[in-house]
Amino acid sequence: MNAHTLGILLLGSTGLAVVVWVLHKLGKALASVAEALAAAAVVFLALWWVLKAVAWIFKEILTHPRTTLAVLAVAAWCFWLGWLSLVVSGCVVAAGLLTWRRLHLVSFDQWAGRALRSWWFRWALYMPKLPEWLHACGLSVKDDTVPVDLTVTLVGRKKITRDQQRAGVRLPKVRRVRSGASWDEVRVELVPGQKPEDFDEAARELAVARKVARCQVRELAPNVVSIDFQRRDLLAAPVPCPRFAELDASSVDLRRAWAGRTEYGQDWHLPLYGSGSHTLTAGASGAGKNSVMWCPLASIAPAIRDGLVRVTGIDPKGMELAYGRGIFHRYAVTPKDALEVLDELVAAMDARKAEFAGRVRTVPVSVENPLELVEFDEIGALTKYTDRKTREQIIEKVALLTTQGRALGFTVRGYVQEPTKDTVPVRELFPRRICLRVTSKSHVGMVLGDQAYERGAWANRIGESEAGTGYVWGEGIREPMRVRAGWVPDEAVKALEAFVTGGGVLGVAA
Template sequence: MMLGYQTVLLAAGIAVLAGASWRLLDAPTFDRFAGRLLRAWWRRWAIYQRQWLRVVSACGLSTTDHHGEALVPKLVAVRSSWVWDSLHIRMAKGQTAEDYGQALDRLANSFKARAASIRVLKPGKIALDFQRREPFDEMPIPLPAMPESIAGVDLRKLEIGRDEFGRPFSLDLAKRDLHVLLAGESGAGKGSWLWSLLRALAPMIRAGHVRLWVIDPKGGMEFGSGREMFHDFADGDRDGLRLMRKYVATLDERKFELGRQGIRTATPSRETPLDVLICDELAAMTAYTDRDIRVEFHQLLSKALTQYRAVGGRIIGATQEPTKDVVPMRGLFPTKISLRVDAASYVDMCLGEGMRDLGAFADKIPAYLPGVAYAKTDGRKEPRRVRAAFTTDDDIAELVAFCTELGNVTPIRPEIELPDGTSSNPYEVDFEDFEDDGQNVDEVEEVEYFEGDDEEEDIA
């Protein structure tokens, strides 16, 4: 009997020690697989159930029937994330969701919550959502250091900011985050997300391994300062359609060329760069423009989202309204990020059905926290609460200077002197068995202009 008792205590001690070690070594993973279950169980019985009757009575949510018997709403379940608690409530007879809405502030104060909201789950059942903490209030989000060379860029880990546990948050443009949809109202921080991504790609942009195609329909107010580092830039809807046509034609040509060579996946290089198209406001191209523009743009964008993964096409789109009318192709974006949005319905429209029920309360993000968002990627059920680092005008100027200053560029081939005595700078010359023995310059095979267009030209 004693041996069995000691064995149980030993096993319990080992389990507690293992759990504590897991929590200390990898808090996000622990919270995802075990922490939220333990926390939900603990908070239900120690915090909510223990004082449930007293609180609902004090808030005027208990009633009586015709026999004088008390009718009290029942706490059915508790779900807990790192930031929010969701209480599933079966309402008492004669109650409506509006009764709880009127008492919402009193309930939040009673349970010492920072904020609260209410959802109707089904007839007679609601969810009360309480925000317990705001990790980004005191968590600094430093701007990630800009890589100095291509060797410092990992397309699988392009750091944008931090998640709610303080862990670096990255996008993977190599395999997972092929296309990204950003939704957020004005001032929510979409610009910081986009500029942080470009900052992480800076050395590859400078070397020509990444080309940027940018559509800024608002007259270039957001991205006009970076036009020097872009391969192509459009600041209006018709110019945006022109750019989209060129983008699709370029990648179509590469698709057929690589197919003829038997290459299934292109490797980013000067010859086959990663072509990243950024549209700062999709609605201006897909909804709020002339019909001929939006119809053709929709067709071209849908084609780009479905056909260019292997040849190096990537799409980053931003919108204020993630509705089906505004972004009809939103299901083609494998990675979706919702910043602060105007309506609760926008959360599921952007991230996918049921994401708000899983704790993605993007409509509750405070206005004083721009850049905070919920990110949903394919292959992961739960959304992640993250924040992008703030990018200032000086940071943008530094990025543009880094990507465009000729002296910063490391040429792919060494600079040489041409037979006529001129320097190859700013050109890069590729030749075979060339010797300075009076050959005509026609024997030089190809010349690539370093800045601007990467198309090859023959020297005549």
């Protein structure tokens, strides 16, 4: 090997070493750049997921505030205080709620039970199941009109894709679930292509899907309907009237006369004396107004017999009350007689006022000063359909009795078919109202007040076969409550008459 070759080899090795060194340095630099990029990507991704999670939590808080906050509260509790204290506290709360439920079912249900049941039904039943039912009942909109994207590739092939988000079917969204004692209201928002009538037509199928006897649909807005499912009906069968022959005088409480049953399957009481005793009952013909009248009278039969209660009957039809004529201390049919009877009552009230003023705040019921109970059937017949002079006088006397009678032991109970203001101008003077089956939705508000219908007093939907069923609201009842008056058949009215007049205690099998 000569010097020239040696020089070339040396130069070549040096060049190669330099190239290797440069590549090594380049590789190192590239590796650190890649490392930095990877770290940045990880940080960016982590930040992106955190942001997404925060956005999701905010969205959930906004759309389902109660549920999300409850879940967050439970998680926070577990994190800071431990799960054991959570379980113990949960058991204590559950025991408290169960005790409350046992002691007072109605107040428990109206303040806590409804909210818990609504929440549970929403998440466990209606959110997962309703879309399925709606689809099965033909209440979904098929998205045949989904746009199709055509992609032409470089090699000339065509790829057809559908917008995955909008493919398939569109279903109404559940907006709210409200669960009452007997009915569940599921509010849904319709999708374009649907109308409320579609839901009306599918009501029967929906009832079958939910496995309940009845389902009704209410239109709340052009694109919102409430699908109402009747879960149970404890008032389907007539409620028997009390066995008054077996009652003894000491068990009669005039402030809580038994009147029938509530939709919770509990006793329904009405006050005949004291606060909230003036009662107006509205109901279409055949709605069962007379059972609201007769049933409490049957439950206080011993007090009527003993002279602690004196019943006055005003009966413009001259039929219904005449059947138990002996029960009534005073009785009137014609407008003239009615006015006379009312005059007599107002005079008695004034005499009592003169005797007791300044001595007591409420006149105690006794044989000398009995509770004067006025049963005014078809009150509209005399406050609208008589001559003006008599009408005005009758209205004036009823107003006097309802405004001044409570503390003096005078109670008026009126019954009306048409609860409009011009039929019953003294409507507002009756603090307690009962709405039996009525012919129009507007009547519900007239009897029970604004919002009664919206809050579930659907008295216009009571069936003709459900006579005696109605709604009560106000006077300590937070939500409209469905009730059914005890049914007092004809023979029971006769037996009641015999009982209170001392004509033999016949009693009635309940």
